[in-house]
Amino acid sequence: MISSINMSIRVLVVSDTRSSGDAKDTAGPKLMEKLHVLFPYAEVACNTIPDDKAEIKSYLQKYAKQDIDVVFTTGGTGFSPRDVTPEATREVIEKEAPGLATAMMFRSLAKTEMAMLSRAVCGVASKTLIVNLPGSPKGALECLDFIKEAIPHAVNCINDRKEEVAREHITISQQPVAQPQEQSSASKEAREDVTISQQPGAQLQEQSSPSRVKVNKVAARNRESPYPMVEEKDASDVIIKHCMPIHETDTVPFEESFGRVLAENVCTPEPIPAFRASIKDGYAVKSADGMGKRTVKQKAIAGDKPIEDELQHGEAVRISTGAPVPPGADAVVQVEDTKLLQASEDGSEEIAIEILKEPKAGQDIRDIGSEVAKDSVVLHKYDRIDAAHIGIMAQLGKLEVKVVRRPAVGILSTGNEIKEPWERIQPGQIRDSNRYTLKHMLRKFGFHSMDCGIVKDDPNVVKQALEKAFEQNEYVITTGGASMGEFDVVKRVLEVDFDARIHFGRVNMKPGKPTSFATLVYKGKLKKVFCLPGNPASCSVCCLLFVIPALRYVENQRDYKFPMIRADVPEKVPNSDARPDYRRVTVEAKDGIISAYSNGNQISSNLNSVCNANGLAIIQPQSTIPQRPIHSPFGTTYVSEVPLEQRGPLEMFPMFGMPTNNSSWMRSLSVGRVVIQ
Ligand SMILES: Nc1nc2c(c(=O)[nH]1)N[C@H]1C(S)=C(S)[C@@H](COP(=O)(O)OP(=O)(O)OC[C@H]3O[C@@H](n4cnc5c(N)ncnc54)[C@H](O)[C@@H]3O)O[C@H]1N2
Ligand code: MOO
C-alpha cells in the first residue's frame, strides 16, 4: 500500500545511549526510510532525545502544537527504570487509541513472546496521532507494518476530513510490505563511470513490459501543458521536502575522504601541541632573570629528545623553532634580540650571550593544548572534507574516517538526434553534451554519478532505460524530452508506466521552463527524478539550481542553498520575456567592488554562456534596468544580490574554468545568483 496523503510525520528516537552518541541510531534512519516508502508524499523528520520524561513530553507537546500529523516514538517502552515513553505519552494525549497498541501487540506476539513486555501507548494530542513503537529497529519496522494502513485514515478522521473518510475503505492487507533494502551497495565508488548503455536503445534487450505511452496520435496531443507553472523557489522547496538526508556511512582511508562529508566528530586524543614548543629560533630562558648575560647550557633542537634538566637562573638553552622548551624556562628570546658574548674556540658552540630585550613570561612558547585541547572536537560531523581536514587527520594519525554515504545518482540522456562525442554524426544529429556537463558538475560538488547512456525518444526504450537506472540509483537525472513535443515522452512514461507523481512539470524561469521533478516507488523504494530540459544551458542552470542543492541537502549540508552577496551590475540587463531570466554572469572583483557582467549569448541552447560564468543573475520579467542605481566613481551601477558559498567547494562553475580576472581573492568567491532588486 502506498498512501498519496500529504502528512507531516516525526520520528522521535528516545534513547539515552543513542542521544549521547554512545550507540549508533539505526531505528531512526530505518523508520524514516520506510515511512518515505509507505507515505511518499509525507514530510518526514527525525529527532533523538534521552529517556527523560520531561523532555519526551515537551517534544510531543511541541509537535502537537505544530499540528504534526503523526509522531512515531521508538524506544523507552520496556521495563527498565529509564523506560518512560508510555508514561510521557499518556500525560500528553487527550484520547487514547488502544486499538493501535493492541494490533501491534497482537501481531507481534505471533512473532515473539517477548512482545508481551511492550507497554506501547497510542493516542491523539490536539490533532497529532502519537504512536509508541519499540526501540529495536526490527520491532519498530514490524509494528509500523502492522498498523500502516490505518494511519492515513486515522489522520483524515482526526482532521475531520469527511469526504476522504467516506471514500476510504480500510482493508488491513495481509500482504507483507517489502522491507526497505540496504542501499549502500549502490553507493560504492565502483559505480562511477559505469555505463548502462552507450548506444541509443542498444543493450536494453532485457525483458520488460512495453510502455503504455503511445506517441502515434499526434493530433490528440496536449495543446496546452497539463502542468501548472510554479515559481523556482516553490519548486526548490518541493524538491527538498521529498529528499531525505542520508544517515548511512562508509568508512574510508583518510585520504580517500577528500570532498566527502564527515559522518563523525574527529577528536584529538592528544593536546595540540603535545609539548611546550618554541615559536622561534633563539634561547629558552627564565623571564624573571630579565635582560643581560646568560650562560648557554645545552641545545634543544626540533626532533631531539626533550631536555629533562631544569633550567637554572642565569642560564639559557639554545632552541630551534618547534623544539620542546626545557623545564624551568618560561620564555623564548629570538636570536635577533640577543648578542653573542663568548663562543668556543672553534666557533661551534656558544658559551655566553646577552639578552637585549626584556623577556615576558610565556613569550614565543606554544603551550600544551593551546591550539587544540585534549579530547576536543577538531573536525565536525557534516563538515565537507577539504585539504586541511585531510592534513589534520594525518596530524592525528587518523587513518580511517567515517563519511556520509554518497547518494546514488544516475544520468540519462534522451533524444533521437543525440550521439556520443566519438560517434560519426549525420546531418540533423548532434553530440551529447548534457550528460558530460552534468557528470562533471556533480563531480565538482563531490558527487559521483552513474552514466545511464543515451536513449531514443521511444517510450519503450525510455521505460527500459529508466528501469535500469532505478535498479541502482536513488536519484535519476534525465535530460531532454521534457517539453511539449509529441516525442517528449519522459514525463508521460514516468506517470503512466511508473505511477510517478510529478510534483511540478514547469517552472517559471528562462532557461529551464520544462524542468520537472517526480517521485515514484520502484521495487519498494522511493526514487526521485529530475527531468531537465534538453537545451544545454537550461540543463546546466537547472542542475545547479535544483539538483546540486538537493544532493547537498541529502548529504546533510546545512548550507545546501547557495547564499547571496551584494554585487553591482554595471551594464543594462533588459529582460523582455514573461519569465524571470536566470542570466549566466561573470562576477569580478576590482578595487573592492564586485560587479556582474552578462556572459555572452543567453539563448538556452548556448552552453558557451555557462563557460566561465560564476553566477546567475535573476532579471525579473519586462525589466529593462535594475531598480536601485548606485553612483560610484565608475559610473552608475545597480545593486543586486549575489550568493556566496561560505563553505565547501568554492566555485560554482569551475569545471568551465576560473573567473576571467586574475585576482586571487576572486578564486575564493563562489557565486550562485544575482537578484536585481
Ligand atoms: N511548444 C513548445 N515547445 C517548446 C517549449 C514550450 O513551452 N512549448 N519549451 C521550449 C523550452 S523553454 C525548452 S528549454 C525546450 C526543452 O525541450 P526538451 O526538454 O523537450 O528537450 P528536447 O526537445 O529533447 O531538446 C531540446 C534541444 O536540446 C538539444 N539537446 C537535447 N539533449 C541534448 C544533449 N544531451 N546534449 C546536447 N543537446 C541536447 C536538442 O537537440 C534540442 O535542440 O523545449 C522548447 N520547446
Ligand atoms: O526554458 Mo527553455 O530552457 O527557455 O529554453
Ligand SMILES: [Mg+2]
Ligand atoms: Mg522537446
